[in-house]
Amino acid sequence: xxxxxxxxxTLSVQEGDSxxxxxxxxxxxxxxxxxxxxxxxxxxxxxxxxxxxxxEKKDQRIAVxxxxxxxxxxxxxxxxxxxxxxxxxxxxxxxxGNQFYFGTGTSLTVIP
Amino acid sequence: DAGVIQSPRHEVxxxxxxxxxxxxxxxxxxxxxxxxxTMMRGLELLIYFNNNVPIxxxxxxxxxxxxxxxxxxxxxxxxxxxxxxxxxxxxxxxxxxxTDTQYFGPGTRLTVL
Numbered sequence: 001x002x003x004x005x006x007x008x009x010t011l012s013v014q015e016g017d018s019x020x021x022x023x024x025x026x027x028x029x030x031x032x033x034x035x036x037x038x039x040x041x042x043x044x045x046x047x048x049x050x051x052x053x054x055x056e057k058k059d060q061r062i063a064v065x066x067x068x069x070x071x072x073x074x075x076x077x078x079x080x081x082x083x084x085x086x087x088x089x090x091x092x093x094x095x096x097g098n099q100f101y102f103g104t105g106t107s108l109t110v111i112p
Numbered sequence: 113d114a115g116v117i118q119s120p121r122h123e124v125x126x127x128x129x130x131x132x133x134x135x136x137x138x139x140x141x142x143x144x145x146x147x148x149x150t151m152m153r154g155l156e157l158l159i160y161f162n163n164n165v166p167i168x169x170x171x172x173x174x175x176x177x178x179x180x181x182x183x184x185x186x187x188x189x190x191x192x193x194x195x196x197x198x199x200x201x202x203x204x205x206x207x208x209x210x211t212d213t214q215y216f217g218p219g220t221r222l223t224v225l
Binding site: 032034036042043044045046049089093098099100102104105 | 145154155157160168203212213214215216217218219
């Protein structure tokens, strides 16, 4: 099956700086890559996603890039704010509606 | 839309007792997923259903765990007998055929003493 690795496991940045979280996947058949944000005690919530026919996607301060050849994708958060502090999970999926393979999570702390 | 609904939100029980967790997916969604989250193991997929039929239960840890989906709007995850190592947050998620986004419920925090 698919194997998703996520780095780093913890990340601290100063408010206003950028944060980058990287994930790699093993199965070239994966074609959908969502990112979830989980605040302490809350449910994971989708923040952005990308499909394999797209190389980059942006939504305000958040962007995701995908390199299919290298089998890695990254989450970029610019102008970080304290409310960005959370655990972020990447995932890979092979086809519509089927299971997600989640990374192990990155705990992001934005220092005011 | 109320989103995915789970009950109870918190459950404290003693080892050996039966525990039943409940989930109501988003109306119209045809996929339902049960996850377990712990600090040590992260988010683990236990089982998922498509149109009420279990598709993959390879993540179910052992025979003590069972899941059912009797209709499109209700699913249960049962642990019998429960053990302290089952303590975790259990999430239910649903998605619609044709899209991939999974929407998570608020989770059930299970503590087995």
